[in-house]
Amino acid sequence: MSGRRKIIVVTDGDLAAQRAVKKAAENIGARCISASGGSPTPLEGDEIIKMIQTAPHDPVVVMVDDRGNAGIGKGEQVLFHIANHPEIEVLGVIAVASNTDNVNGTRVDCSVTRSGNIINGSVDKEGLRQSGMIVYGDTVDILEKCNIPTIIGIGDIGKMGGKDRCTIGAPVITKAMKEILIRSGYKIENGKNKES
Numbered sequence: 001m002s003g004r005r006k007i008i009v010v011t012d013g014d015l016a017a018q019r020a021v022k023k024a025a026e027n028i029g030a031r032c033i034s035a036s037g038g039s040p041t042p043l044e045g046d047e048i049i050k051m052i053q054t055a056p057h058d059p060v061v062v063m064v065d066d067r068g069n070a071g072i073g074k075g076e077q078v079l080f081h082i083a084n085h086p087e088i089e090v091l092g093v094i095a096v097a098s099n100t101d102n103v104n105g106t107r108v109d110c111s112v113t114r115s116g117n118i119i120n121g122s123v124d125k126e127g128l129r130q131s132g133m134i135v136y137g138d139t140v141d142i143l144e145k146c147n148i149p150t151i152i153g154i155g156d157i158g159k160m161g162g163k164d165r166c167t168i169g170a171p172v173i174t175k176a177m178k179e180i181l182i183r184s185g186y187k188i189e190n191g192k193n194k195e196s
């Protein structure tokens with residue numbers, strides 16, 4: 001496949017998130033790099049880039065996770081490396097809220113609440129609306145140093161009081177991924193992007 005590979009990055013990688021992210025990627029017709037899941041991120045940036053480059057089609061979904069590290073942890077290092085790679089185009093990042101203290105957070109373009117509503121604001125770990133536009137999480141501070149066109153806030157993927165469970169189709173993370181595709185100019189038909 002020629003040209004820059006188009007990816008969506010999700011800043012969570014624990015087991016519940018992995019299941020929900022895989023389901024959401026399937027829902028929208030994307031490819032998920034399952035090996036990028038883990039808490040913290042188990043692979044180096046170059047390893048993930050090689051996997052992205054061999055994926056059969058775009059968009060490709062990648063997970064990064066700092067495992068609660070308030071500093072620049074493994075997930076953020078990988079995210080920065082991927083976002084600045086010349087052969088990768090990050091369509092958007094889904095910024096996951098957490099209860100980590102001493103983080104700066106990141107400004108979001110919008111958020112998806114646990115009820116599946118797209119709001120002009122931020123959410124907390126439970127997917128509930130918060131004041132302002134900053135989402136606080138352990139793997140989001142580096143986003144201010146990356147040129148990301150769309151950042152969407154979301155609560156704890158696969159959880160949020162059962163509203164994003166994989167067994168019900170992971171609707172909240174699916175909605176966030178669809179919103180990134182729409183804002184990136186993808187045509188969505190029957191829930192999936194037309195190019196898949």
